[in-house]
Amino acid sequence: MRGLFELVTAGGETGGHGARATGEPAVSGVGGYRSSRVLSGEQSNTSIIVDTDGGDGAATVIVKVFRALHPGDNPDVVLQTAIAGAGSDRVPRSIGAVRGTWNDGATGHLAFAQEFLPGTQDAWRVATAAVDAGEDFTERARLLGEATAEVHEVLARSLETAAPDDERRAALLTSMRSRLAAATEVVDGLADRADAIDAVFTAAAEESWPRLQRVHGDYHLGQVLLVPDRGWVLLDFEGEPLRPMDERSQPDLALRDVAGMLRSFDYAAGASRAGNPGVEHAAATEEWARAARAAFLEGYETRIGHPLAEQGRLLAALELDKALYEAVYEARNRPDWLPIPAAAIDRLVGGAA
Numbered sequence: 001m002r003g004l005f006e007l008v009t010a011g012g013e014t015g016g017h018g019a020r021a022t023g024e025p026a027v028s029g030v031g032g033y034r035s036s037r038v039l040s041g042e043q044s045n046t047s048i049i050v051d052t053d054g055g056d057g058a059a060t061v062i063v064k065v066f067r068a069l070h071p072g073d074n075p076d077v078v079l080q081t082a083i084a085g086a087g088s089d090r091v092p093r094s095i096g097a098v099r100g101t102w103n104d105g106a107t108g109h110l111a112f113a114q115e116f117l118p119g120t121q122d123a124w125r126v127a128t129a130a131v132d133a134g135e136d137f138t139e140r141a142r143l144l145g146e147a148t149a150e151v152h153e154v155l156a157r158s159l160e161t162a163a164p165d166d167e168r169r170a171a172l173l174t175s176m177r178s179r180l181a182a183a184t185e186v187v188d189g190l191a192d193r194a195d196a197i198d199a200v201f202t203a204a205a206e207e208s209w210p211r212l213q214r215v216h217g218d219y220h221l222g223q224v225l226l227v228p229d230r231g232w233v234l235l236d237f238e239g240e241p242l243r244p245m246d247e248r249s250q251p252d253l254a255l256r257d258v259a260g261m262l263r264s265f266d267y268a269a270g271a272s273r274a275g276n277p278g279v280e281h282a283a284a285t286e287e288w289a290r291a292a293r294a295a296f297l298e299g300y301e302t303r304i305g306h307p308l309a310e311q312g313r314l315l316a317a318l319e320l321d322k323a324l325y326e327a328v329y330e331a332r333n334r335p336d337w338l339p340i341p342a343a344a345i346d347r348l349v350g351g352a353a
Contacts, residue, residue: 001063002033005050008063008096008113018102021110025096026081031059044068049116060116061095066109069100070245074109076238078249079214082158083151090151091234092117108245117227124221127268131288132276138295141265144224145299147232148261152254153303156213162251164209172253176201176321183324186331187338196349197320204317208310212251219257220264255311258300259318263326263344265292270340320348 007014007023009030014021031052039047046065066074081094093115100110123144130137162168180198184191216223217239225233239248269289273282301307308315326341 001036001048001050004065004098004111005033005036005061005063005113007098008111011096015101020101022099022101023096024099026085026094027096030061030095050113060118061113062092062116063111063113065111069102069108069110071106071108072245072249074112074238074245075214075217075248076236077109077112079155079159079216079237080112080114083154086154086158088150088154089230090147090154090232091237117225117233120225120227120233122222123224123226123232124264124268126226127221127265127292128271131268131272131285134284134288137288137292140226141292141295142299142302144232144261145296145301146303147224147234147299148219148257148296149300149303151234152213152215152257155215156211156254159214160251162212164212164253168212169205169209173201173205176317179321179324179328183328187327187342188331190327190345193345193349197324197345200313200320200349201317204314207313209314210254210311213254214249215252215254216257216260217248217252219260221261221268222264253314253318255308255315256318258297258308259315259322261296262293262319263322263341265289265296266344267326267340268292270337274337316348320345323348 003014006012007021009023009025011023011025013023031054034051034053036048036050039049045067048063048065050061050063052059052061064076077094077097080091081097083091084094091114095113095115097109097113098111099107101107126140127137129135130140177198180194180201184194190197216234216237218236219234223234223236225235227233266289269285272285272288297308323341323344327338327345330338330341
């Protein structure tokens with residue numbers, strides 16, 4: 001671990017058995033290695049906490065080692081480094097990365113090191129504690145909306161954008177319809193609503209679209225930390241780890257992240273209902289989710305300076321697409337939670353009718 005940390009922070013090259021690894025420091029003045037410990041609970045990555053002897057950088061660093069390797073630049077490295085490099089504190093400070101070359105010349109990121117933020121809670125725990133206790137979450141949701149829009153603005157300035165041409169619109173519509181077809185095979189009763197769902201997607205494709213840009217790609221409450229004296233900090237810009245790297249590295253709709261967070265508020269309320277059954281509590285959680293969603297959108301709109309209603313059908317379609325993905329997952333793995341995305345599908349299709 002000492003060798004890996006020195007590669008990340010000081011640069012250099014090492015290798016063997018047909019592979020090479022090159023360190024890519026992002027900052028200077030990081031303290032030297034003192035000790036380390038491995039975190040548990042992750043699936044596609046291994047995260048290691050490194051305590052340093054101080055220096056000018058972060059005293060504690062988290063090194064994420066990518067176990068599922070893909071050729072190409074990892075979005076987690078590219079996006080967070082770009083955001084931090086632009087002076088934003090909405091992501092942890094980037095320390096450095098390790099790039100590998102293997103097999104017949106394939107190259108990609110092997111590891112990424114960032115500032116570690118101890119004493120924090122992710123937004124999922126903060127939100128579910130609030131809904132369980134019946135506490136208002138609207139101010140925190142509004143600030144989360146502002147933070148999300150701030151990160152989107154930085155990404156649009158710092159990295160490539162693309163016009164939403166006919167080819168990209170068609171590709172999105174094809175993707176949505178493919179997910180719908182898969183969902184009708186798994187979720188009982190969904191086939192009867194397939195035409196109405198498809199109509200939502202068709203309406204979105206005909207609406208005016210914003211420019212495409214780099215986005216988080218897998219955005220939900222578990223990807224955000226509440227940091228004392230700093231506010232919301234976004235994490236894990238890797239996108240969906242099982243998707244090909246080239247797909248995850250393409251410009252997309254920023255509204256996809258917005259839709260993902262809206263769905264996450266519904267899930268926080270749904271988790272509370274599952275753990276605390278009762279008609280009165282169910283009504284309270286539904287109102288909590290509605291208020292949190294509205295406050296998040298208000299904060300996002302305040303930051304970008306225009307109402308999201310201008311792309312209302314597009315946002316509804318993206319949220320519906322996400323709900324279909326959730327419905328398939330729940331039908332296969334957690335049938336008791338299937339009512340959460342099912343209710344969203346009913347709302348989004350009914351609202352478009």
